[in-house]
Amino acid sequence: MFDILIKNGLVVDGSGAKGFAADVAIKDGLIVQIGQIDGAAKQTIDAKGKVVAPGFIDPHTHFDAQLLWDGAARPSLEHGVTSIVPGNCSLSLAPLRAADRPAVIGMFQQIEEMPPEAFTIAFEWTWEDFAGYRAAIEPKLQINVAPLVGHTAIRQWVMGEAANQRAAEPAEITAMQAMLRECLKAGAIGLSTSYIDTDANGRPVPSRFAQFSELDALAAVLGEFDRMLQVVPEFYDADLTIARIDQLAELSIKHNIPTTFSPVFDSPLTPHNVARQIARVEEQAARGARVHPQMQTRPVDISFSLLRPSLFFARLPFWYRTLRQPLEARLASLQDAATVERLIADAGPEGGKDMFGRLQVRGGDAAPAELTGRTLASIAEERGEGPAQALISLSLEHGLDVAFIAASAGHADTGRIGPFLKHPLMHIGASDGGAHMSSFATYGDTGYLFSEFVRKSGTFTLEEAVRKITAETADIWGLKDRGRLAPGLAADVVVFDAETIARGDERPVFDMPGEGMRYVRDGIGVDAVLVNGQVAYAGGQYTDATAGAVLA
Amino acid sequence: MNAAVQPETVIVGAEISAGHDGAAELTLMLRYENGVTAPVIVDARVGFSLMRNCGATCLADLKGQSWRHFLEGLD
Numbered sequence: 001m002f003d004i005l006i007k008n009g010l011v012v013d014g015s016g017a018k019g020f021a022a023d024v025a026i027k028d029g030l031i032v033q034i035g036q037i038d039g040a041a042k043q044t045i046d047a048k049g050k051v052v053a054p055g056f057i058d059p060h061t062h063f064d065a066q067l068l069w070d071g072a073a074r075p076s077l078e079h080g081v082t083s084i085v086p087g088n089c090s091l092s093l094a095p096l097r098a099a100d101r102p103a104v105i106g107m108f109q110q111i112e113e114m115p116p117e118a119f120t121i122a123f124e125w126t127w128e129d130f131a132g133y134r135a136a137i138e139p140k141l142q143i144n145v146a147p148l149v150g151h152t153a154i155r156q157w158v159m160g161e162a163a164n165q166r167a168a169e170p171a172e173i174t175a176m177q178a179m180l181r182e183c184l185k186a187g188a189i190g191l192s193t194s195y196i197d198t199d200a201n202g203r204p205v206p207s208r209f210a211q212f213s214e215l216d217a218l219a220a221v222l223g224e225f226d227r228m229l230q231v232v233p234e235f236y237d238a239d240l241t242i243a244r245i246d247q248l249a250e251l252s253i254k255h256n257i258p259t260t261f262s263p264v265f266d267s268p269l270t271p272h273n274v275a276r277q278i279a280r281v282e283e284q285a286a287r288g289a290r291v292h293p294q295m296q297t298r299p300v301d302i303s304f305s306l307l308r309p310s311l312f313f314a315r316l317p318f319w320y321r322t323l324r325q326p327l328e329a330r331l332a333s334l335q336d337a338a339t340v341e342r343l344i345a346d347a348g349p350e351g352g353k354d355m356f357g358r359l360q361v362r363g364g365d366a367a368p369a370e371l372t373g374r375t376l377a378s379i380a381e382e383r384g385e386g387p388a389q390a391l392i393s394l395s396l397e398h399g400l401d402v403a404f405i406a407a408s409a410g411h412a413d414t415g416r417i418g419p420f421l422k423h424p425l426m427h428i429g430a431s432d433g434g435a436h437m438s439s440f441a442t443y444g445d446t447g448y449l450f451s452e453f454v455r456k457s458g459t460f461t462l463e464e465a466v467r468k469i470t471a472e473t474a475d476i477w478g479l480k481d482r483g484r485l486a487p488g489l490a491a492d493v494v495v496f497d498a499e500t501i502a503r504g505d506e507r508p509v510f511d512m513p514g515e516g517m518r519y520v521r522d523g524i525g526v527d528a529v530l531v532n533g534q535v536a537y538a539g540g541q542y543t544d545a546t547a548g549a550v551l552a
Numbered sequence: 553m554n555a556a557v558q559p560e561t562v563i564v565g566a567e568i569s570a571g572h573d574g575a576a577e578l579t580l581m582l583r584y585e586n587g588v589t590a591p592v593i594v595d596a597r598v599g600f601s602l603m604r605n606c607g608a609t610c611l612a613d614l615k616g617q618s619w620r621h622f623l624e625g626l627d
Contacts, residue, residue, distance in 0.1 A: 202597075235572070236593035269567050269579040270591045300570040311576040311599045314568055317610040320603075410570030432572075439574035 002041035003027045003533055009047030009495060013485040014054040014471035016463050024052055026491040029533035029547070033487055043535070045528055047495045051462065054470040054485050055082025055144075055492030055529065056446045059477060060230075060262055060294055061433035062086060062112050064093045064147070068123035069513065071140035072542055076433055078523035079446050079503070080494035082531050083482055083551060084433065087148030088262075089232050090194040090207035094133030094149070095157045095179060101125065104156065106200030113438040117514030131186035134550050141548030142536050144492065146479065148230055149183040151193035151207035151218070163206035164199070173217045180221045187552035189477060190228030190258075191218055195244070197232065216251065223255030228477055231261045238273040245280045249289035258476055262294030262430040265411045266420060274420050281425050292476050294429035295421055297445045297453065298503075299412035303362060306330070306392075306400040316355070318346040331400070334392055344388045351386015353377065359391070359404040364438075364508025364517045366398035373505060376404070405440075414452055418459030421449075421468070427476055428468045437518035444503025444521035451502035462498055479551055491533035494526060501525035558585055561619035566611040571595060578602070578611075582619055598622070 004026040011034060012019040025033040025041065033039075056079070063073045063086045073084055086092070091111060096104055105119045127133045130149060137145065155163040158175045168176065180191060193207045193215065215229075222229055229251060233244035241261070248259040266274045274295075281291050304310035306323060313319040322333045322343060333339045348355050356376050363372030371379060371394075380390035395402045411417065421428055428449065432442045446469055453459040460468070474483025481490045504522035512518055529537040534547035565581035578599040583589045594602060605621040608614050 236577075236595070239590075263572055265572065267569055267579065269569055270593070273591075300572060301574055302568075302570045302576045303574045304576065309600065311568060311578060311596050311603075314566075314576075314578070314599070314603065314611050317613075321609055324600075406570075436573055 002032065002037075002039055004043045004045065004491075004530065004535070005037060005039070005041035006045045006047050006052055006493065006495065009050050009052035010498075011485060012051050012053045012463050012466045014467055014483050016467040016471070018463060019051065024485060024493065026493075026530070026533045029491055031485060031487055031489050031491050031493075034485060045495060045538075047527070049497070050495050050527055051466075051498045052485070053080075053466045053494050053496070054483050055494050055531065056080045056469045057083045057085075057473040057477070057479070057483060058431050058433055058446075059085045059260070059427065059429040059473055060088050060431055062088060062091070062108075062435035063145075063433060064091070065108060065112070065114060065118055065122075066434050067137045067141070067145060071137070071546060071548060072142040072536065073434065074511075074542070075443050075520050075523060077143050077529055077531075077537050077542065078526055079444050080496060080501075080523070080526050080529055081143065081446060082492035082494065082529060082536075083144035083146060083479065085146045085148060085189065085477070086434070087150055087188070088192045088230055089197055090150045090152040090192050090205055091197070092133075092148060092150035092153045092192070094127060094130040095153055095183065097128055097157060098125065100156050100160070103199065104153065107152065107197070107205055110200050111197060112435045115512055115514050115516030117516060118512060122513035129186070130183040130188060134187050138550055140546055141550070142542070142546055143531060143548045144482070144551050145548065146189040146477065146551040147187065148190050148192040148228070149180065149188040151191055151210065151215075152205045154179050154183070154191075154218075155206040155210065159206070164203055164209055166209060167211045168214050173214050176214070177217055177221050180218055181224070184221070184225045184227055187550045188227070189551065190230060191222055192230040194232040195234050196236075212247065216254075219251040219255045219257060222257045226478060227257065229257055229259045231259065232263075233261050235263055235265070238270065238276050241277055242280045245277065245284060245291055248291045249284035249287065252289040252291055253287065258290040258292065258478065260292040260294055260427055260429075260476065264293045264295045264420075264426075264430070265300065266413065266417050267410050268413065278420070278423055278425065285425055292425065292427040294427045295417070296411070296430040296432075297417075297421060297428060297449045299408035300410040301440055302406040302409040303403055303439060305365070305403045306334070306395045312406065316346050318342055331396075334396055340389070340392055343392065344386060347386075347388035351380065352388030352391075353386070356387035356391050359387070359406055361394075362403035362405045362506075362508070362519075364519065365403050366401035367394065367403070372507065414457050414459075418453050418457050421453060422459055422464070427473065429473070437512070439519070441506045441519040441521045444523065447501050447503040447524060447526075450498065455499070482551065491530055493528075493530040495528040497525040497527065499525075558583065558587070561585060563614045563617045563619060564589065566614040568611070569593060580614070594622075
């Protein structure tokens with residue numbers, strides 16, 4: 001008897017082959033049969049009219065801490081994601097000595113914007129080494145985890161306070177190699193490093209003090225295990241990023257390792273940057289290098305409130321000058337009728353309609369909840385004001401603690417981004433799941449891939465889109481039994497509606513430890529998610545199944 | 553002498569762009585000494601410093617300013 005039989009679905013198996021009508025039988029965590037199946041099963045899922053695909057893989061997340069109290073990495077699972085890669089950008093929670101916790105926590109708070117309570121009340125620190133961290137998360141996992149170990153963490157472990165002060169001595173590099181080897185044996189899927197991230201004090205994180213010889217030595221260890229090197233390059237500058245591509249290529253060829261870098265953004269202001277990076281990746285691929293750029297599917301937004309200065313106002317001289325003042329003076333100016341009159345005039349015609357009308361209220365702060373998601377234009381109309389006046393009034397009424405969002409302000413041109421995403425060497429990822437949580441939602445990129453680039457633009461066929469975020473990702477990361485539906489492989493399966501799968505609207509929730517706020521997006525059109533042969537999510541509900549595993 | 557050669561790198565354009573962390577950033581167009589024009593993106597911290605160092609009250613004020621002001625912003 002099968003454990004689960006998924007009947008009557010359109011099987012899109014991850015290979016890119018055209019979908020076909022079939023049933024999928026599962027037993028003991030594995031797919032055992034695909035075809036017309038009549039055998040008995042303990043549980044049957046009717047997938048008529050739905051797609052049955054391999055579970056999606058998210059290769060760039062920061063769920064390291066959240067996994068300690070939420071083994072489902074909510075809401076990733078409900079978007080069809082069955083495997084995640086935490087530990088990106090040089091940051092992991094192991095190895096980590098007790099004495100170094102405050103420093104590393106500060107870095108995590110800087111990157112993830114996680115409330116301090118997440119590190120003090122949500123879990124017990126039971127580990128220092130990587131095996132200990134794995135043991136801490138593994139019993140509760142509802143999703144699969146392929147964790148990277150952070151270069152910063154290894155450097156901190158070996159060098160202590162000197163980690164963010166200087167280059168490493170040869171003996172220290174040897175010690176880092178040994179520690180990396182230990183982490184890989186304990187289940188790390190690779191090493192992450194960063195050239196851009198900063199700690200809580202704005203100082204470069206330890207990985208940025210490494211000389212190339214240090215990274216070369218660590219890459220040699222990755223070569224012993226054929227494991228991944230993930231890098232955050234100086235992505236704000238195309239020339240520097242291209243130089244990093246060349247470095248990654250050298251390491252990939254020399255040590256025979258896969259490498260990946262992220263993020264890669266498109267912008268009309270720098271229209272040639274992505275094409276130049278892809279061209280260099282193509283050149284290096286022709287030499288045999290495995291260098292995979294990661295691009296996110298979703299657009300980027302600009303968010304701000306009047307509580308803190310933002311360059312968003314740098315187009316408008318009087319706004320910029322007024323809002324750059326210290327808080328008390330800023331408040332006084334915004335309450336001064338003459339100043340407000342001048343601000344409104346500075347905002348442009350029709351009360352600042354073009355500049356501010358399309359801004360939306362974000363929610364999750366002091367703004368009335370019923371305004372969340374509404375545009376300033378509609379709020380202003382309701383109030384009998386212009387958008388600029390409404391922005392000021394609404395902010396003042398709530399102590400300036402009202403966040404606004406300029407949605408899709410960058411990386412938003414589907415016609416340009418689609419072909420980039422589809423490029424054979426482009427890796428769809430960089431979701432940053434679990435990071436930037438009080439700034440924007442980092443979930444639902446998979447749904448957006450289908451809604452925007454399959455249904456709306458037609459850039460991808462259904463099968464191509466599935467392949468990109470399943471088999472192709474598994475192959476890049478060396479996840480040999482994931483990413484495809486075939487007998488003998490792990491039963492990570494998502495059942496979804498190809499006509500409706502999408503990401504929900506961004507909304508604030510207060511589900512972080514200490515009732516901390518984060519922005520999330522709900523999954524849409526995902527009927528069921530199976531992890532290692534057990535139903536982890538179905539009918540809009542998470543189950544209690546803890547079938548997730550560390551994918552070592 | 554090449555007509556494109558100029559004594560120093562200058563900012564010839566500036567626009568607000570969306571940063572990967574949700575903050576507004578500046579995308580600057582620089583014209584280098586050899587005449588080549590290329591973009592560079594700076595985050596909010598550096599952007600504010602640059603604006604201050606250039607005495608700029610808006611993006612338009614950045615045009616024509618020396619790129620040396622960028623170095624003054626690195627502290």
